Amino acid sequence: MTDSTPGPYGTQADAPATRATRRNMLFGAAAVSAGALLSACTSNQRGDASAGATQQQAGGADDRPGKKVTIGFAGPQADHGWLNAINQNARNRAKRYRDVTLDITEGSNDTAQQIGQIETLINKRVDVLVVLPADGKALTQVGLKAMRAGIPVVNLDRVFASPQAYRCWIGGDxxxxxxxxxxxxxxxxxxxxxxxxxxxxxxxxxxxxxxxxxxxxxxxxxxxxxxxxxxxxxxxxxxxxxxxxxxxxxxxxxxxxxxxxxxxxxxxxxxxxxxxxxxxxxxxxxxxxxxxxxxxxxxxxxxxxxxxYPPTMSASAVDLARALAQGRGLPGTAELEIPASVTLYSAVVTKDNVDDYLPTGFN
Missing domain, CATH: 3.40.50.2300 (Response regulator)
Known part of the structure; x- marks a missing residue:
């Protein structure tokens, strides 16, 4: 098994460009939604920003209705509790918005099959794509294809081998x-x-x-x-x-x-x-x-x-995709554009704070 072989979750080091020095920028308490805390940054390298991500119920994204958008969501097969939670968090977040339609694939750990699923979404001309690749390196070309077609890509967690294959990366640390x-x-x-x-x-x-x-x-x-x-x-x-x-x-x-x-x-x-x-x-x-x-x-x-290692990152990815498609920035930041990279914080859950994090626990 090589480094590009997918694990159940986590970012794989498929690209040298992703090994940048971290500049951690934490805004607010860890118990607040990641949507409110996405830190702006100026490069497309993974390590340029970080944010707390726990309670998607807490809100934080811009809820004002905008133009209707279709978000294509493609991930690997949900054969692990964390991956199943990734899919469910994305679905739940999309339901929150009247202006969002989520077109989610069945998911596959077979790279050729997942590429085919993403190409179907490209052919449907979805407004934006959220992709958690089964294998970041193997799916880089289809990410590039979407970007060339004018469909911005939010790369979720497992990183593509080229920063040109995505507009924004969001994932764990x-x-x-x-x-x-x-x-x-x-x-x-x-x-x-x-x-x-x-x-x-x-x-x-x-x-x-x-x-x-x-x-x-x-x-x-x-x-x-x-x-x-x-x-x-x-x-x-x-x-x-x-x-x-x-x-x-x-x-x-x-x-x-x-x-x-x-x-x-x-x-x-x-x-x-x-x-x-x-x-x-x-x-x-x-x-x-x-x-x-x-x-x-x-x-x-x-x-x-x-x-x-918060599966709520997929809910935040939906927030980012919606903002991209509607040409919005993010609340709490001065920039007009969404950030290029968001690294989530790995909070420690103990008996003292477990009630804060229970709503995000996956089955």
Whole structure:
């Protein structure tokens, strides 16, 4: 498997142009809708802006009726909880607007089939396209085709190999996800001598997994009392999570914290923990499923937090697409145009703030 092979979510490093230095610009609290917080920037590189994204119910986009627009939406097959939430968030957001018609494809993990679905939308002459590619590199040409046809493209999360293939990119921050997981664990263990942590990663051949690990390791460097003593790479599935977590538990009779990259594979990890009868450590999840948030709220598990990779990004992508088609800028910004790049913030959800984020949890 190569870096261009799609994972369940996350931006893959398909293009050197996407590896720009971040200039994080956060506006407002993380619990506010991403539509109100999209930061303006001046280049088409991924890392030029970031914004909080949690509650799409909170509003923030320009609700004033404008010209009627048709948004074509094409994503991969919804075979993972996060991807299903991506589709549902887009549908729900489009229903909010009387001036928006959403033409959504069935989705496919087969690149040729997804290209065909996007070409159908191009031939229908939709006003704007939102595309979460199954493989960013493989779908770059169809993005270029849409742009040449005068149909602006909002590239959602998995980035195309050329910035000319999209007008705007919006997606998550995998490095920031790992960084915030590491910071949370570090603060919980900062007073414990010789603290030990383990990591249950995702698919190691994916750049998104390596970015999450890099952020996690960088955060732990600030806590000299903490050592990462074990790491296993799973495959974003329940079965792999259970098998790999069982291996970590067997190899490490004691540790103080676990970071799991993905809440879906975390279902399996929790099964392995229960079967082994283990506790005495804290667990941090990744992505933000509703099940995990409810477990955190109940407070009766080793699972104490999860780091968001917000599927509400698709709702914000609909906001961006609507603004593009109607020639609008975004509320809260001085610019007349929408930004070229928006990076969402990976908030840490704990028992203290879980009620704020529960509405965004995916099944």
């Amino acid at each position: 995998n490095y920031g996800m790992g960084l915030n997981a590491g910071r949370y664990i570090g603060e919980q263990l900062k007073d414990k001598p010789d603290a030990k942590v383990v990591e249950l990663a995702g698919i190691d051949t994916l750049e998104l997994t390596r970015e999450r690990t890099r952020g996690f390791d960088d955060a732990l460097k600030n806590y000299p009392n903490i050592r990462k003593v074990g790491r296993q790479a799973a495959e974003f599935t329940v079965e792999s999570g259970q098998a790999k977590m069982a291996g970590l538990l067997q190899a490490h009779p004691s540790f103080d914290a676990l970071w799991n990259h993905d809440d879906d594979q975390g279902v399996g990890a929790e099964r392995a923990i229960d079967q082994a009868g283990r506790d005495g450590f804290l667990m941090v999840g990744g992505a933000g499923s509703r099940r995990v948030m409810e477990t955190i709220k109940a407070g009766n598990s080793v699972l104490k937090a999860t780091v968001l």
